[in-house]
Amino acid sequence: MTEASKxxxxxxxxxxxxxxxxxxxxxxxxxxxxxxxxxxxxxxKGHHHYIPLSLLAEVDGQKVWLSANSDVAVSFEEEKSDPT
Structure with a gap:
């Protein structure tokens, strides 16, 4: 099972x-x-943000850990206006 599937x-x-x-x-x-x-x-506000799975380090319990520090990870965020 890959980490992403968890x-x-x-x-x-x-x-x-x-x-x-x-x-x-x-x-x-x-x-x-x-x-x-x-x-x-x-x-x-009101937009979904996306983090690339390429930043995924591991899934541990109820946490998804990224390989980058938070300040770097948010610079990779993508944003999409989404009514849902």
Whole structure:
């Protein structure tokens, strides 16, 4: 079983430094889709953000650990306006 197949809805996504980045909505292709609740403020509010699976280090319990520190990982985030 690959690490990506262990990812489940509502798991916490954290950087290698242990800092919270978001909460899993689902795996969408080669990206982790984060919940809208973790979308930030201002123009970022109400959008799903995506983290590339290439940053996945491991899935441990209820946490998805990334290989990059949080400040680097969020720079890889993609954003998509999504009415759902």
């Amino acid at each position: 990812i489940r809805e509502h798991m916490e996504v954290v950087g290698a430094d242990g800092v919270h980045i978001g909460t899993v909505d689902k795996v969408d292709g080669d990206r982790i889709k984060l919940t809208k609740a973790d979308s930030g403020m201002g123009v970022h």
